[in-house]
Amino acid sequence: MIHPTAIVHPNATIAKSVEVGPYCIVGEHVTIDSGAKLLAHVVVNGRTSIGADTVIYPFTSIGAPSQDRKAADDEVSYTKIGARTTIREYVSIHRGTGDQTVTAVGDDSLLLAYVHVAHNCRIGNHVTMSNLAQLAGGVVVEDYAGIGGMAGIHQGVRVGRHAFVGGYTKIGQDVPPFLLVDGNPPQAYGLNTVGLRRHGIAAEARAELKEAYKTIYRSERNLSQAIAALREQVKTPEGRALLAFLEGPSERGILK
Template sequence: MSNIHQTAIVDAGAEIDPSVTIGPYAVIGPHVRIGAGTVVGAHCVIEGRTTIGRDNRIFQFASLGAVPQDKKYAGEDTRLVIGDRNTIREFCTFNTGTAQDKGVTTIGDDNWIMAYVHIAHDCVVGHHTTMANNTTLAGHVEVGDWATVGGLTGVLQRMRIGAHTMVGFASHIGKDVPPFMVVDGNPLAVRGVNLVGLRRRDFSAQRIAAIREMHKLLYRQGLTLEQARSAIQALAAQVPDAAQDVAMMDTFLAAAAQGIAR
């Protein structure tokens, strides 16, 4: 394959689409699969049971598919799965899953992942997310679609960052972050609704008004979480256009076993 540099080391067992480009000194392991149109930069190491989709751009020195940084890991055949059209910048490190959880680390489609981002074992990253430089996800973290995470942010194990959220620079995520919110700081604080992001994604005025009401119920009325959930559930009938947004929030809150940022 003329688009694989002569200095790259590609194991004969790897499944590489003929249109894939692999740069100088890259190392590709035997259980790796890479889809059409993906570009792998110089000095990248892609190992383990790693599957990468179509049209990804992986910049130089990334390490994808290494074993998890978990002392319990005992050599099980766990996986890393990366979707399509992702940008993965320099020195990113994504690990495979563990047998104690799903056994797979998953990154969706159309994500913009900047330099030095670490995605640990068993994380689930959705679609259209942005993670700025030095974002660090510990094991079992979930990041929803369209979330934006500021640089130098650390996310503790098993935390969830909801869809359409905005996390500010150098934040400490030690509680779940509900969908649609803007948070930042250490200790973490909720600053409001991600109005800029919602308007960029063409949310209607009715949907945004319902989301602002959900924020008010969670953070401005002095309600318990269960009281706020009950009031939020009622919004689906009051604002039918926002029913899917209300359902997303309610589902997220129902699973917040470790509490939410408040």
């Protein structure tokens, strides 16, 4: 179902059940899976794939060249949008910088109006980004994380699973999983308790994460000492996920 005012390149791969609304533009190397909807005035170009049942609202731009000064005109890079994701008005998602690189948004995520996702970002599944949240290049946002309105995330930062970043917050270092971070300068204020309960994290795991938070942020230990203590302390899958995040590679360091 393609509106007569839409411009769709004949080489684009579009499933029969896709809806392309008025004044949309779909480029040559675009693939759109079944049930997806481009409501109106949506521009999708570059080597972009859009998953099944994803809905994209007016004035969104997906797959445009990176704004990175290092981006080359002849590089081949990609943009991937998962299934059942909702992308609201005026969102911009840029393709990767560097040959064969990818900017990716996972399944079942919600990106509200004016969100920006820069080159080489990786957004997981079930992520919510509120209005005007901005990701610089190479940011990783793990599953079930939430980014508040007008929050800004520095390039190369990781935001862990089930973490929540409050509105207007400027994040310059990695946000560990399961935590609530807010303010300028940002501070960790304990667990994202509402989110953990909402997503069925067991009471045992929440109790362990609370003790882990105290070890990291409310003891006299430095980060290395806190990690050593957590190796002896955590038993649940959630606790081990927090430890793995802290031990993982980091460009910017852990918010402490």
